[in-house]
Amino acid sequence: MQSLPLPTTLKIPFPSPNPSSSLQFPSFTNPNPLTDRLIQEINNGRLHKAISTLEHMVHQGSHPDLQTYSLFLKKCIRTRSFDLGTLVHEKLTRSNLQLDSVTLNSLISLYSKCGQWEKATSIFQRMGSSRDLISWSAMVSCFANNNMGFRALLTFVDMIENGYYPNEYCFAAATRACSSAEFVSVGDSIFGFVIKTGYFESDVCVGCGLIDMFVKGRGDLVSAFKVFEKMPERNAVTWTLMITRLMQFGCAGEAIDLFLDMILSGYEPDRFTLSGVISACANMELLLLGQQLHSQAIKHGLTLDRCVGCCLINMYAKCSVDGSMCPARKVFDQILDHNVFSWTAMITGYVQKGGYDEEALDLFRGMISTHVIPNHFTFSSTLKACANLAALRIGEQVFTHAVKLGFSSVNCVANSLISMYARSGRIDDARKAFDILFEKNLISYNTVIDAYATNLNSEEAFVLFNEIEDQGMGASAFTFASLLSGAASIGTIGKGEQIHARVIKSGLKLNQSVCNALISMYSRCGNIESAFQVFEDMEHRNVISWTSIITGFAKHGFATQALELFHKMLQEGIRPNEVTYIAVLSACSHVGLVNEGWKQFKSMYTEHGVIPRMEHYACMVDILGRSGSLSEAIQFINSMPYKADALVWRTFLGACRVHGNVELGKHAAKMIIEQEPHDPAAYILLSNLYASTSQWDEVSNIRKAMKEKNLIKEAGCSWVEVENKVHKFYVGDTSHPKAEEIYDELQNLSLNIKKLGYVPNLDFVLHDVDEEQKEKLLFQHSEKIAVAFGLISTSKMKPIRVFKNLRICGDCHSAIKYISMATGREIIVRDANRFHHIKDGRCSCNEYW
DNA sequence: TTAGGGTTAG
Numbered sequence: 001m002q003s004l005p006l007p008t009t010l011k012i013p014f015p016s017p018n019p020s021s022s023l024q025f026p027s028f029t030n031p032n033p034l035t036d037r038l039i040q041e042i043n044n045g046r047l048h049k050a051i052s053t054l055e056h057m058v059h060q061g062s063h064p065d066l067q068t069y070s071l072f073l074k075k076c077i078r079t080r081s082f083d084l085g086t087l088v089h090e091k092l093t094r095s096n097l098q099l100d101s102v103t104l105n106s107l108i109s110l111y112s113k114c115g116q117w118e119k120a121t122s123i124f125q126r127m128g129s130s131r132d133l134i135s136w137s138a139m140v141s142c143f144a145n146n147n148m149g150f151r152a153l154l155t156f157v158d159m160i161e162n163g164y165y166p167n168e169y170c171f172a173a174a175t176r177a178c179s180s181a182e183f184v185s186v187g188d189s190i191f192g193f194v195i196k197t198g199y200f201e202s203d204v205c206v207g208c209g210l211i212d213m214f215v216k217g218r219g220d221l222v223s224a225f226k227v228f229e230k231m232p233e234r235n236a237v238t239w240t241l242m243i244t245r246l247m248q249f250g251c252a253g254e255a256i257d258l259f260l261d262m263i264l265s266g267y268e269p270d271r272f273t274l275s276g277v278i279s280a281c282a283n284m285e286l287l288l289l290g291q292q293l294h295s296q297a298i299k300h301g302l303t304l305d306r307c308v309g310c311c312l313i314n315m316y317a318k319c320s321v322d323g324s325m326c327p328a329r330k331v332f333d334q335i336l337d338h339n340v341f342s343w344t345a346m347i348t349g350y351v352q353k354g355g356y357d358e359e360a361l362d363l364f365r366g367m368i369s370t371h372v373i374p375n376h377f378t379f380s381s382t383l384k385a386c387a388n389l390a391a392l393r394i395g396e397q398v399f400t401h402a403v404k405l406g407f408s409s410v411n412c413v414a415n416s417l418i419s420m421y422a423r424s425g426r427i428d429d430a431r432k433a434f435d436i437l438f439e440k441n442l443i444s445y446n447t448v449i450d451a452y453a454t455n456l457n458s459e460e461a462f463v464l465f466n467e468i469e470d471q472g473m474g475a476s477a478f479t480f481a482s483l484l485s486g487a488a489s490i491g492t493i494g495k496g497e498q499i500h501a502r503v504i505k506s507g508l509k510l511n512q513s514v515c516n517a518l519i520s521m522y523s524r525c526g527n528i529e530s531a532f533q534v535f536e537d538m539e540h541r542n543v544i545s546w547t548s549i550i551t552g553f554a555k556h557g558f559a560t561q562a563l564e565l566f567h568k569m570l571q572e573g574i575r576p577n578e579v580t581y582i583a584v585l586s587a588c589s590h591v592g593l594v595n596e597g598w599k600q601f602k603s604m605y606t607e608h609g610v611i612p613r614m615e616h617y618a619c620m621v622d623i624l625g626r627s628g629s630l631s632e633a634i635q636f637i638n639s640m641p642y643k644a645d646a647l648v649w650r651t652f653l654g655a656c657r658v659h660g661n662v663e664l665g666k667h668a669a670k671m672i673i674e675q676e677p678h679d680p681a682a683y684i685l686l687s688n689l690y691a692s693t694s695q696w697d698e699v700s701n702i703r704k705a706m707k708e709k710n711l712i713k714e715a716g717c718s719w720v721e722v723e724n725k726v727h728k729f730y731v732g733d734t735s736h737p738k739a740e741e742i743y744d745e746l747q748n749l750s751l752n753i754k755k756l757g758y759v760p761n762l763d764f765v766l767h768d769v770d771e772e773q774k775e776k777l778l779f780q781h782s783e784k785i786a787v788a789f790g791l792i793s794t795s796k797m798k799p800i801r802v803f804k805n806l807r808i809c810g811d812c813h814s815a816i817k818y819i820s821m822a823t824g825r826e827i828i829v830r831d832a833n834r835f836h837h838i839k840d841g842r843c844s845c846n847e848y849w
Numbered sequence: 850t851t852a853g854g855g856t857t858a859g
Contacts, residue, residue, distance in 0.1 A: 074850070105850040112851095137851045169851035176852085205852040212852095241853045275854045310855040344856045377857045384858075415858040422859095446859045478859055 032057075035064045042068075042075050047084050054091055063095040066103060073106040080271075080307070082114035083337065101127070105134045112142030133164050141173035152177035153186060168203035175209030179216035187213045207231040208241050215245045236267045244276035252280040256289070271302050275311045282315035290315040294331075309335045310345040317349030325353055340375050343367040348381040357385040361394065374401075376410040383416035387423050395420050411441050418444060422451030442468065446478045453486025458495060461486050475502070477511045484517040491803040491830055493525035494724040516544045523552030526801040526828040526835060543569075547580040554587035556835040557844040562587035563596065576608050578616075585619035589626065590834055590845070597623040617644070618651045625655025630664055646675045646682075653685045657692065665689045680711040696768040718786035718804045722793045729789070732780035738789065745788040746779055753818035756841075764811040783812045787819060787827060799826035807831050817841050 034057050041050035050072065057064060069092050076085030089107060092099070099107075104127055111120035120142045127135060136159040143152035156174045159166065166174070171194050178187030191210065199206045207227055214224035228234075228242045239262040246255035259277040263269070269277070274297050281290035294303075294312055302308045309331050316328035332346040347363050350356035364382045367374060374382070379402040386395030399408070399417050407413045414437045421430035434440065434448045445468050452461035461483055468475050480503050487496040500518060508514050515538050522531035535541070535549045546569040553562035566584050569576065576584075581604045588597035601620050604610045617640055624633035633652055637644045649671040656665030665686060672682035683706050690698040706713070719728040727736065736742060762774040769777070778784075783804050790800035808831040820827050821841035829836040837844035 070850085077850075080854085102850060107850085109850050134851055139851095141851055167851080172852055203852090208852045235852095237853050239853095244853065270853095272854045279855075305854095307855045314856070341855050346856090348856055375856080380857050410857095412858040417858090419859065441858090443859050448859090450859065476859090482859085 032062060032064075034060075034062065035068055038064055039068060039071065042072050045075070045079065047075065047079065047081050051084055051087055054088070058091050058094065063091075063097065066097050066100065069095070069097070070100075070103045070106060073103065073110060077106065077110050077113065080113070082110060083339075085110045085114075101130045101132050101135065104130070105132075105138055108135060108138040108142060112138060112145055115146060117142050117146040117148070133167060133170075136162070136164055137167065137170045137173065140170055140177065144173045144177040144179075147180075149177040149180050149183050153183065168199050168206050171197075171199050172203070172205040172209035175206065175213045179212045181217055184217055187217055204231065204233050204235055204238055208238060211238075211241055211245060215249060219249065221246065221249055221251065234267075236262075236270060236273065239265075239267055240270070240273040240276060243273060243280075247276050247280040247283065252283040255280040256284070256286070269296070270300075271305050271308050274300075274302060275307050278308070278311040278315050282311070282318045285319045287315075287319040287321065290319055303331070303334055304336055306335055306337070306339055306342045310341050313342070313345040313349050317353055320353070323353065323355070325350060325356055325359070338367075338370070338372060340367075340372055340378065343372055344375065344378040344381065347378060347385070351381045351385045351388070354388075357388040360385040361389070361391075364398070368401075373405065376402075376407045376413050379407055379410075380412040380416045383413070383420050387416070387420035390424055392420065392424055392426070409438055411437075411439070411444065415441075415443050415447055418447045418451075422447060422454070425455070427451050427455050427457075442473050442476055442479070445473070446476065446482065449479060450482035450485075453482045453489070456486070456490055458483070458486045458490060458492065462495075475506060477508055477513045480506070480508060480511075480514045481517040484514075484521040488517075488521040488524035490721075490726060491525050491719070491801065492721045492724070492726060493522075493527060493801065494721050496521045496525050498724070510539055512538070512540060512542060512545065516542075516548050519545065519548040519552065523548070523555065524830070526799075526830055528552050528556045528558070528835075541574070543574050543577055543580065546574055547577070547583055550580065550587065551583040554583050554590055556837065557590050557846075559587040559591040559593060576604075576610065578610055578613060581610055581612075582615050582619060585616060585623065589619055589622045592623075592627050594623055594627050594629070614642075614645050614647060618648045621648055622651045622655070625652050626658060628659055630655060630659060630661055634664065644671070646672045646679065649675075650681065650685070653682065653689075657685060657689050660689075660693060662689055662693055662695070678709070678711060680706060680713050683711060684713050692763055699768070714805065716782055716804065716806045718782035718802055720786050720790045720793075720800065720802050722790070727786070727789055727793075729782045729785040731782050732777075733782065733785060736789070738792070741792055742785055742788045745792050746784060749784075749788060749791075749815075749819055749822065750779055752822045753815060756818050756821055758815060758818040761811040761814060764809050778811050778815075781809055781812050783808055783829065784815060787816055790827070791819075791823060791825065796825065799828055802827065802829045804829065804831045807833055808836065813843065817843055 034053060038050055038053045038057070041047070041053060054064070054072070069088065072088045073085055076082065076088060089110070104123055107123050108120045111117065111123070120139070124131070124135060124139050136155070140152050140155045140159065143149070143155060152173065156166070156170065156177070159170070171190065175187065175190050175194065177183065178190060191213065194206055194210070210227045211224045214220045214227065224245060225242070228238065231238060239258070243255045243258050243262065246258060256277060259269070259273070262273070274293055278290060278293050281293065297303050297308050297312070312331045313328045316331065317325060320327060328346065328349050332342065335342050343363060347360045350360035350363065360382065364374070364378070367378070379398065382398050383395055386392070386398060395417070402408050402413050414433060418430050418433045421427070421433060430448060430451050434444060437444055445464055449461045449464050452458070452464070465475060465479060465483060468479065480499060483499050484496060487499060503509050503514055503518070515534055518534045519531045522528070522534060531549060531552045535545060538545060546565065550562045550565050553559070553565065562583065566576070566580070581600065584600050585597055588600065597620065601612065601616065604612060604616070620636060621633050624636055633655065637648060637652065649668045653665055653668035653672065656668055669682050669686040672679065676682070683702050687699050687702040690702070715730055717728055717730050719726050729736065760775045760778050762771060762778070764778065783802055786802045787800060790802060794800060808829055813836065816827055816829065816838050818841065820838045826837070826839045829838065834845065
């Protein structure tokens with residue numbers, strides 16, 4: 001299959017609609033004028049009018065004859081008006097007419113096509129001896145169409161045993177029945193038979209069956225395409241089938257190429273063709289071509305068609321440039337008779353677009369009120385809307401509805417429920433929903449693994465990861481990305497390296513998402529060298545790869561490298577996004593590059609069209625504030641185009657703390673508390689500010705205020721990973737089995753570093769106690785305990801990696817520099833803000849933090 | 850009347 005350049009602006013030479021190609025039925029002369037009118041309406045395709053006429057006739061007690069009923073049914077099947085077909089069947093049942101095999105076969109076909117295979121089966125069973133070859137054929141086809149391959153093959157065999165020799169339709173259906181992997185060998189036998197009998201040479205339907213056997217059963221698009229190319233006769237259906245299958249199996253570009261070939265070969269696209277190729281446009285986000293196809297649909301009078309409509313809704317939702325859902329909604333509103341597909345397409349469009357979750361829920365309510373029964377896709381998308389809105393109670397009500405309709409154990413519904421709980425932090429409920437799910441698929445596992453990894457429970461995430469491998473499911477890129485992100489959050493490099501080894505074993509080492517997650521993991525675990533190695537080894541880097549490594553260098557304080565990489569990224573033509581600029585500005589902030597920061601901030605919109613958002617303003621406040629330009633920072637805040645949020649003020653308050661400016665700090669704290677009255681961080685920062693300037697009465701007032709408001713300060717803690725186990729320490733912690741050795745080591749360190757010139761900085765004790773007590777308290781800080789434990793538990797050759805949930809204390813920073821000198825060890829500390837690489841008495845932050 | 854279509858969770 002050769003891929004042509006993508007047609008984005010090409011004008012397609014569509015042939016004009018050919019009215020003679022639509023099916024016309026002969027008129028019958030009938031004594032009843034109403035019957036004549038009915039036949040005319042059926043022939044003209046005015047089926048809603050026809051049903052009114054039929055109802056009127058029935059009301060008058062004058063039923064049309066069987067031939068007219070049969071005509072009506074065939075037209076309903078032909079135009080896919082299944083609801084109307086069902087109504088015709090109801091009237092037919094009440095007519096007491098004796099049904100012939102043609103009419104009964106039509107009914108089988110009607111119910112087969114609208115997915116009601118039970119009804120089709122029941123009609124077939126009641127036919128008894130009036131069954132003919134077409135009835136059998138229709139039944140084989142019905143089972144094959146409704147994903148019941150085994151039953152289709154059984155019926156096929158049953159038919160032969162009943163003395164019927166299969167015709168080409170039957171072979172086509174039997175071949176399609178082999179469209180799942182389990183029937184590959186049966187498919188081979190039928191294929192051999194079809195070739196031998198010469199059916200393939202003479203019939204297009206058999207070719208269609210073969211195409212599906214290869215594509216659906218084996219994922220073998222190449223063989224399917226060979227069948228297509230060798231077909232002695234083609235028509236619009238065969239072209240459409242091949243286009244649709246290419247699209248469905250991930251070759252949207254090839255599907256569009258083939259569609260162009262079809263048009264150039266003079267075939268006229270119908271509702272099926274347009275549906276397939278519009279879906280291909282949606283997948284490739286080709287809005288212009290999608291719009292051309294939309295105008296074709298209008299020209300062919302297909303805008304009211306629900307299927308074409310669904311594809312257009314999907315295409316507009318995926319391709320809209322300005323994030324607007326108006327074009328999609330317009331298509332939806334034009335569809336007259338909504339069914340479950342059209343409602344679901346619109347709900348899904350809203351949910352996928354993001355920011356339209358309320359609209360999605362409104363539509364779900366609208367759907368229920370019009371008595372359209374939702375399906376598993378509807379529930380899946382609606383639950384996702386609830387998760388986005390954090391509307392757990394509504395989500396639970398929606399799920400109860402799904403339970404009542406029997407969809408609770410369908411994977412995508414149950415997985416959406418798991419995801420909804422996981423995203424709301426209700427990990428236990430997510431786990432319960434996972435446990436009761438009878439048949440879990442990879443997505444079920446990935447969802448719950450991601451939930452554990454996000455909630456820092458890497459042990460449980462690993463147990464489930466092993467289950468995936470034990471069951472032979474094969475972890476995906478998503479599984480690895482979640483596990484790596486979990487390892488990165490805790491900073492367990494040992495775990496991260498183990499996962500890296502499993503990535504290599506799984507064959508996913510070149511996967512872009514996995515590589516991006518590896519870069520982030522190594523960088524966040526303190527090993528920027530390995531992060532850079534992964535980045536260098538990548539074959540194809542995207543903006544996330546570049547942003548991840550730039551963020552890594554920025555956090556580690558290597559601003560020069562970060563900015564060099566940023567320029568290299570621009571040279572390679574990669575467009576920076578909002579996150580890239582957060583990385584670039586934070587690189588400037590971590591080393592105090594005020595002018596460079598201004599330069600980047602000013603050019604982000606003018607040169608690359610990235611509109612600064614709150615985080616970028618906060619970065620600039622950080623750059624200005626930490627460099628000591630507090631008044632410039634406050635001027636900057638006042639000049640912002642929108643009201644500064646708590647993040648901006650928190651950043652400014654941090655700078656006030658570093659530069660000891662109590663007055664501005666008080667103002668900042670007031671602004672934070674105004675916006676987030678229950679956030680303890682502002683109170684703590686302000687209290688620390690008072691403590692550092694020895695205003696103990698104020699410290700005590702703040703503590704009282706916090707107590708009254710029941711605000712609990714996040715306890716500071718530090719941890720190190722030793723032999724794949726995380727050891728966590730709080731202030732003054734004595735709970736570790738090696739506590740005695742740790743405190744002996746701390747005592748020795750204290751003596752040794754004092755000899756080298758360390759003087760405890762008692763300003764960092766935030767309690768009003770005497771000096772001796774203050775010094776003792778300093779040596780109980782969690783980061784010092786973690787360093788001491790690292791020293792006594794690890795090889796002298798390896799760096800010690802310490803992690804802290806809050807910012808590192810100033811005295812600990814100074815003490816650890818002396819410890820690195822006294823012991824000759826490299827100590828890397830990751831705090832809430834950045835990395836400190838401490839070696840031979842120096843820190844990579846150059847005291848700028 | 851028997852070959853082709855639409856929406857899906859991490």
